[in-house]
Amino acid sequence: MITAHITGIGFVLPLCCGMGRDFSQTAPQISDAQSENIPDKRGLPKLSPTETLGKPHTRFGRMDDFSRVSLSAVAFAIRDAGLETREERLGAGIFAASYYGCLQTDADYTLTMADSPSPGLFAYTLPNTFIGEASIIFNLTGPGIAIQDENPFSSIALKTALAHMHVSGDQAVIAGASDIIPDGLESNRARTINGGLYFTLEKNRAKDRSYGKIEYDGKGLRFNNSKTDNLSSIKESCIKTLEAKQK
Amino acid sequence: MKEIWIVEAEAVTGLGDSLDDLWTALKQGKSSIDTVERFDTSSYISNYASIINGLDLKNNADSSRADESMITGLLSRLSSSINPLPNDCAIITATTKAGIDIFDKRSKCEDNSCEALYLPGLPRHAARQFGGSQNGFNVSSACASSTAAIAICGTMIKTSMIDAALVVCADLVTEFVFSGFSSLKALSGQPCQPFDKARSGLTLGEGAGALLLMDSEKAIEQKRECKGVLAGWGMASDAAHITAPARDGRGLLQAMTKALEMAGISKAEIAGIVAHGTGTVYNDAMEMTAFNSFFDNAPPPAYSIKGSIGHTLGAAGGIETAVCLKILEDSLIPGTCGFITPEDDAKGLIASKNRRINGNAVMTTNSGFGGTNAALIISNNSKKKAGK
Numbered sequence: 142m143i144t145a146h147i148t149g150i151g152f153v154l155p156l157c158c159g160m161g162r163d164f165s166q167t168a169p170q171i172s173d174a175q176s177e178n179i180p181d182k183r184g185l186p187k188l189s190p191t192e193t194l195g196k197p198h199t200r201f202g203r204m205d206d207f208s209r210v211s212l213s214a215v216a217f218a219i220r221d222a223g224l225e226t227r228e229e230r231l232g233a234g235i236f237a238a239s240y241y242g243c244l245q246t247d248a249d250y251t252l253t254m255a256d257s258p259s260p261g262l263f264a265y266t267l268p269n270t271f272i273g274e275a276s277i278i279f280n281l282t283g284p285g286i287a288i289q290d291e292n293p294f295s296s297i298a299l300k301t302a303l304a305h306m307h308v309s310g311d312q313a314v315i316a317g318a319s320d321i322i323p324d325g326l327e328s329n330r331a332r333t334i335n336g337g338l339y340f341t342l343e344k345n346r347a348k349d350r351s352y353g354k355i356e357y358d359g360k361g362l363r364f365n366n367s368k369t370d371n372l373s374s375i376k377e378s379c380i381k382t383l384e385a386k387q388k
Numbered sequence: 389m390k391e392i393w394i395v396e397a398e399a400v401t402g403l404g405d406s407l408d409d410l411w412t413a414l415k416q417g418k419s420s421i422d423t424v425e426r427f428d429t430s431s432y433i434s435n436y437a438s439i440i441n442g443l444d445l446k447n448n449a450d451s452s453r454a455d456e457s458m459i460t461g462l463l464s465r466l467s468s469s470i471n472p473l474p475n476d477c478a479i480i481t482a483t484t485k486a487g488i489d490i491f492d493k494r495s496k497c498e499d500n501s502c503e504a505l506y507l508p509g510l511p512r513h514a515a516r517q518f519g520g521s522q523n524g525f526n527v528s529s530a531c532a533s534s535t536a537a538i539a540i541c542g543t544m545i546k547t548s549m550i551d552a553a554l555v556v557c558a559d560l561v562t563e564f565v566f567s568g569f570s571s572l573k574a575l576s577g578q579p580c581q582p583f584d585k586a587r588s589g590l591t592l593g594e595g596a597g598a599l600l601l602m603d604s605e606k607a608i609e610q611k612r613e614c615k616g617v618l619a620g621w622g623m624a625s626d627a628a629h630i631t632a633p634a635r636d637g638r639g640l641l642q643a644m645t646k647a648l649e650m651a652g653i654s655k656a657e658i659a660g661i662v663a664h665g666t667g668t669v670y671n672d673a674m675e676m677t678a679f680n681s682f683f684d685n686a687p688p689p690a691y692s693i694k695g696s697i698g699h700t701l702g703a704a705g706g707i708e709t710a711v712c713l714k715i716l717e718d719s720l721i722p723g724t725c726g727f728i729t730p731e732d733d734a735k736g737l738i739a740s741k742n743r744r745i746n747g748n749a750v751m752t753t754n755s756g757f758g759g760t761n762a763a764l765i766i767s768n769n770s771k772k773k774a775g776k
């Protein structure tokens with residue numbers, strides 16, 4: 142059995158963004174957002190580097206939407222775990238799932254090709270570019286892996302990250318999913334959502350920082366001894382655990 | 389401890405439709421790099437690439453296929469020489485841009501007909517071509533994509549998530565990618581010259597590779613032949629720059645260190661290195677620094693395939709791992725095409741002629757945008773009982 146503590150949650154979802162410890166009950170659940178009632182527009186909150194990264198960042202405004210949203214959600218997860226203030230970042234890596242990834246950025250870059258291909262935009266036509274941004278900002282030296290899956294907000298990134306921690310001996314990983322549905326792709330939006338949801342996983346951490354223990358037996362995930370298979374339900378369980386601790 | 393065998397390996401590149409074709413051509417010092425006719429390169433800083441003959445669909449007699457991606461034909465060629473897969477074999481793909489050539493034909497994707505554009509569509513497509521599970525996913529870690537995919541499959545087998553996985557990697561030469569690298573001034577005006585003093589950039593190439601990884605116990609049970617052992621792997625980030633490598637090679641050093649630790653062998657047991665060796669000034673300098681540092685200024689013979697088949701981006705690591713198996717089989721590391729005058733740090737490390745090697749393990753490394761690095765150690769020294 143592979144086990145780790147969830148020590149941080151970061152999210153950028155329609156109408157809300159933040160860290161697990163600042164969670165607002167008004168935030169919609171992913172499962173709700175996946176329903177047919179999702180608004181046509183992305184509806185994501187406006188993001189600023191000082192709010193999301195905790196400091197100014199010159200490239201933040203020039204990033205594509207996918208990178209900005211993904212980086213922000215990862216940054217919230219890192220900050221929620223208090224990882225960014227620690228001398229040693231535990232060699233943390235990032236495992237990030239998506240369906241479309243940077244496909245909208247690809248389309249935007251294509252529009253520049255006829256006149257003057259934009260090198261600035263081309264650099265963001267890889268789904269792992271935001272991982273590189275996060276690794277620079279937070280000095281994360283572990284692997285940077287983008288996974289493209291049919292159901293990115295299921296548990297694929299968490300399972301892969303936990304297996305990696307077990308085999309590599311790495312002490313911490315940030316894992317989750319983010320996506321931006323490209324313009325005009327209405328028919329495919331049920332596969333994923335606009336936004337990002339990431340978790341910081343650590344092997345050993347003081348109990349007061351842990352939302353709970355996540356376990357993986359090679360087949361399925363359990364969070365605090367309950368079976369789970371999607372990021373939203375894990376986030377909800379984490380928040381409930383936190384609220385119970387605070388009472 | 390589980391041992392991971394590589395029991396199938398194939399490659400389709402500009403030097404032929406099989407790994408054997410590729411290996412024969414590499415030993416003969418051949419290169420498939422030529423001028424590009426697929427699209428107009430007049431506004432770009434290079435007109436060289438390694439193109440696979442016959443992939444283009446624009447002249448296809450069946451006009452209904454004109455809007456398809458060339459990735460379909462590429463995977464079809466690759467699948468033709470792979471033996472049947474084990475039951476429940478996972479299909480994990482690796483690519484940077486999959487069927488992005490569709491964007492060379494139209495600037496947006498309006499419906500579900502563009503499966504090849506969606507990266508999760510690649511494992512689905514590969515599963516149809518090769519057989520195997522429909523539940524795979526794609527790994528994208530820039531130019532280290534397939535190296536990372538192999539490492540992830542190794543991890544999944546070690547933790548008993550799966551006991552067999554086919555890693556399928558593929559990338560194309562498209563105007564989308566060509567224009568991007570041209571805009572970054574990363575392309576060489578001439579065929580690339582990895583590790584050469586006069587190197588001035590990379591040359592793009594297209595290709596695909598397939599590697600079947602199995603838990604050795606299952607492979608033995610199925611009487612599969614062990615072509616090589618995935619002995620160790622490591623992945624690390626530079627945390628330095630988005631499009632340039634860390635000059636001190638810190639991420640690559642960390643990846644190589646992790647791979648060696650996992651393999652449980654000494655540095656002296658690494659008989660050769662299949663380097664990333666793109667031919668860009670900064671990548672090759674970074675690698676020379678990292679190799680000299682890692683091997684205490686006495687690195688084993690190193691090699692870059694990029695002068696022969698170009699830089700196949702996300703497919704590079706998979707194709708290079710397949711070549712590692714041939715290097716071990718023949719105890720020979722090929723000469724690096726395009727390499728003439730060595731940098732000071734490359735003297736003795738790289739050669740233009742084929743060299744004999746003596747040992748049972750080679751290392752292959754890749755690095756990419758986002759500061760990503762991955763290293764694999766491939767051995768032919770199985771501790772388990774061999775198959776047929």
